[in-house]
Amino acid sequence: MFSSGGGQPPRQPEFDLNQILGRLSAIFGGAGGRLGGANIGILIVAVVALIAIIWAATGVYTISPGENAALRLFGAVQGNPVDAEGLHWWWPSPVGKKDVVMVTQTRRMELGFISNAAETKTTVENEALMISGDLNIVDVQMVVQYRISNLNNFLFNVDDPGELARNIPEGRPDGRTLKDGAEAALRLVVGQRSIDDVLVRGRELVESDTRTRLQAILNTYTAGIEVISVQLQDVKAPEEVREAFDDVLRGRQERETRINQALAYEADVIPRARGDAERIIQAAEAFRQSRIETANGESLRFEAVLNEYLNSPEVTRQRLYLEALESVLPSVTKIVVDGSNDPLIIVGQGSNIVPAPIGPNP
Secondary structure (H helix, E strand, O other): OOOOOOOOOOOOOOOOOOHHHHHHHHHHHHHHHHOOHHHHHHHHHHHHHHHHHHHHOOOOEEEOOOOEEEEOOOOOOOOEEOOEEEEEEEOOOEEEEEEEEEEEOOEEEEEOOOOOEEEEEEEEEHEEEEEEEEEEEEEEEEEEEEEEEHHHHHOOOOOOOOOOHEEEEEOOOOHHHHHHHHHHHHHHHHHOOOOOHHHHHHHHHHHHHHHHHHHHHHOOOOEEEEEEEEEEEEOOOOOOHHHHHHHHHHHHHHHHHHHHHHHHHHHHHHHHHHHHHHHHHHHHHHHHHHHHHHHHHHHHHHHHHHHHHHOOHHHHHHHHHHHHHHHHOOOOOEEEEEEEEEEEEEEEOOOEEEEEEEOOOO
């Protein structure tokens, strides 16, 4: 990473007013003899005024939505970046200098690989290969998304050599400074975790910790960069041992599948078992309540009969006797014999009575 006490703006050509006036005098010298000294002076002043107006007009510039302008006067940065949209004016070159840059644009930096317009990737092994906390080698490719948080700091606080491979010009901190900071942060985070955390379990935590550490590094340089996100792309074991790691990953996936199937079975069986248990409990409760009510009714009926018996013992005894016969005899054929000299046999079943005379008793 590279830093300095402030990036030096490019040298501007010196502005020599005497030299310009001398050249104008040489041009209009011939005409001066014919027009006279006063007239040539007025002409020179008019020409200089016209040049000054044209020069001043070149200082007009526009701030579009999402843009900021960094202003310099004789090479010194002036105040905070201009962020108000619309037309503005600043001293034209060589007196002043302005840099209008889109600051809300989300920019992208690739670590461990370089992609092109055809969306093909070229691996950069010296960036991608690193050692995990359990001393395994892991191939990590990462994308950093960022934006400019302070234009003055972004342009003038870090003297960066740039990166031609990623089309980053010299002087901008999103060249080597951002790449080296991202690589340092990622190597530190990966070096504190096992390869399983990086490959499978802890990818989100690796991304979060790397983003936090990278932002801290950039803040120490006051680089004017805000890290929006850090996203791991291809994370894999080296080619020599990749097949073994793939077998382990397949085994873990199968284990997770079996666990999920067991959990699904549990979620299906347990509720149904609980429902059946609740149904049985409710049926038993209903049966219990029915028996209790029946017993209460029987006891109340017995008490009522007992009270009637105490009041009228003979009548109650006779009624109970008849009720007992009524409950026993409906399905039995009955023969009733009276005590007269001409007995009568009544044959019937249930309530169907069939009278039949018979002879005298033997």
